[in-house]
Amino acid sequence: MGAMTALRTARDRARAEIRAEILTVADRHVASHGPVDLSLRAVARELEIVPSAVYRYFDNRDALLTALIVETYNSLGEAAEAAAARSPRNDPLLRWVTVASEVRSWAFANPHRYALIYGTPVPGYQAPPDTVGPGTRATWALVGIVADAHADGRLGEAAAEMSPETIADIDAVTVEALPGVPRAALFWGIVAWTQLFGLVSFELFGQTKGLITRGDALFLDAARNMGERIGLRNAP
Amino acid sequence: MGAMTALRTARDRARAEIRAEILTVADRHVASHGPVDLSLRAVARELEIVPSAVYRYFDNRDALLTALIVETYNSLGEAAEAAAARSPRNDPLLRWVTVASEVRSWAFANPHRYALIYGTPVPGYQAPPDTVGPGTRATWALVGIVADAHADGRLGEAAAEMSPETIADIDAVTVEALPGVPRAALFWGIVAWTQLFGLVSFELFGQTKGLITRGDALFLDAARNMGERIGLRNAP
DNA sequence: TGTACATCAGTGAACGCGCGTTCACTGATGTAC
DNA sequence: TGTACATCAGTGAACGCGCGTTCACTGATGTAC
Numbered sequence: 015m016g017a018m019t020a021l022r023t024a025r026d027r028a029r030a031e032i033r034a035e036i037l038t039v040a041d042r043h044v045a046s047h048g049p050v051d052l053s054l055r056a057v058a059r060e061l062e063i064v065p066s067a068v069y070r071y072f073d074n075r076d077a078l079l080t081a082l083i084v085e086t087y088n089s090l091g092e093a094a095e096a097a098a099a100r101s102p103r104n105d106p107l108l109r110w111v112t113v114a115s116e117v118r119s120w121a122f123a124n125p126h127r128y129a130l131i132y133g134t135p136v137p138g139y140q141a142p143p144d145t146v147g148p149g150t151r152a153t154w155a156l157v158g159i160v161a162d163a164h165a166d167g168r169l170g171e172a173a174a175e176m177s178p179e180t181i182a183d184i185d186a187v188t189v190e191a192l193p194g195v196p197r198a199a200l201f202w203g204i205v206a207w208t209q210l211f212g213l214v215s216f217e218l219f220g221q222t223k224g225l226i227t228r229g230d231a232l233f234l235d236a237a238r239n240m241g242e243r244i245g246l247r248n249a250p
Numbered sequence: 251m252g253a254m255t256a257l258r259t260a261r262d263r264a265r266a267e268i269r270a271e272i273l274t275v276a277d278r279h280v281a282s283h284g285p286v287d288l289s290l291r292a293v294a295r296e297l298e299i300v301p302s303a304v305y306r307y308f309d310n311r312d313a314l315l316t317a318l319i320v321e322t323y324n325s326l327g328e329a330a331e332a333a334a335a336r337s338p339r340n341d342p343l344l345r346w347v348t349v350a351s352e353v354r355s356w357a358f359a360n361p362h363r364y365a366l367i368y369g370t371p372v373p374g375y376q377a378p379p380d381t382v383g384p385g386t387r388a389t390w391a392l393v394g395i396v397a398d399a400h401a402d403g404r405l406g407e408a409a410a411e412m413s414p415e416t417i418a419d420i421d422a423v424t425v426e427a428l429p430g431v432p433r434a435a436l437f438w439g440i441v442a443w444t445q446l447f448g449l450v451s452f453e454l455f456g457q458t459k460g461l462i463t464r465g466d467a468l469f470l471d472a473a474r475n476m477g478e479r480i481g482l483r484n485a486p
Numbered sequence: 487t488g489t490a491c492a493t494c495a496g497t498g499a500a501c502g503c504g505c506g507t508t509c510a511c512t513g514a515t516g517t518a519c
Numbered sequence: 520t521g522t523a524c525a526t527c528a529g530t531g532a533a534c535g536c537g538c539g540t541t542c543a544c545t546g547a548t549g550t551a552c
Contacts (some may be wrong), residue, residue, distance in 0.1 A: 034309050066529080069507075074507080108533070212449070213444040230415075302541080303496045
């Protein structure tokens, strides 16, 4: 009778557990076969449950996909945040390279999961707003390094030629979320962001075959040189 | 009797025409629904032909996909090469921005075709070697600008910190295909290449929503600033 | 030029497959008094 | 504490769908002599 803490009844507890099990199996299916081939029936089969039973936990296939996407964004986000947290704040350039490398490592360890969130959107699937927050965690882990460097007085000069339209976009971010961070630093931050993810995607999706044999080394070099453009400095 | 020029008999001519029609319809299906949903049966239906008839022209679905991929690479490649050809060689920086913009425009005009070649690979599909040549045309249009600039003495100094592994990868390209082009220029060229395609993918796949409102302006700014890193200069 | 045979495009039916989703149901768990 | 009713997880069968691919066939086109 007395109200329990989080999960009240046995039914509720079982419900949460089974929901988690469904997600785990579905996630494993995505990880090994890709999001397009995710099948409700296959997940149910593995759980030794009738397909229609899944509908007690998810409205339909898209809802399951959405939950997976959120989970996946959070997985990458946590990895990036942890890398930022464990690398020394007094060496922003090293931090930048470390977090970027963590993103790359995660992507190579989870190629299909990476494709789920950064690849071609699944046809017919519309991402609901729930995914936006988790979707930006990894990005903000990188931006946070620039913000920290600026706060610590460790952000050097950066130069960039920007059109008025780009300046407006950048100011919209800095004024709200990053007061005082120079425009050029954020500009190069955005450019570096697209570069790093672009390189990871190219490698994972096979565009660099025959050209780049040491993707890991190139990635590190790219991250370092782009970090310098942002104005991040080595520790003295 | 007398040998005709290219297409000898009526049968051969009809064969080539119908093959082309199948490709056209399939290409339109990819353009409107994406590569994953491409269906042999749907293509046959639209051509008012029985599904099995398609097998006279393509061994299976993968062969059709491969032909489409080659066609699509060539379409983008031609667009990029045309842009390079029509922009003045004495202004390498402008040329670079022009060709890059052409790639972006093509991608936005053909989002599903872009996804076919630069998005997540279709599950289960293995690209045969035929696709490699056409797949590099757009890239070489960009690299060619750097090569031309170097040949014309219009390539400025570029600086980059590179690991030995990256230097080895870069030298493997320059020695064979771009003799004399400085390492740092090609390094920044590769970085710019991944950046530009990364930004296009991010925009098309929805990663910049809520952050960037003027993707066109940002892209131009990114292309220009990266072009400068390569050492490309404005015309005097 | 005419005939006999070979090639090959397209037909029509069938194969086996797996999918998402619905619906009426049963039995166990939870709630109110 | 005990009983009557409400909730809800999971079942089992069925729906309608579209897919890639195979195969024996027909009839038209092409080739050799």
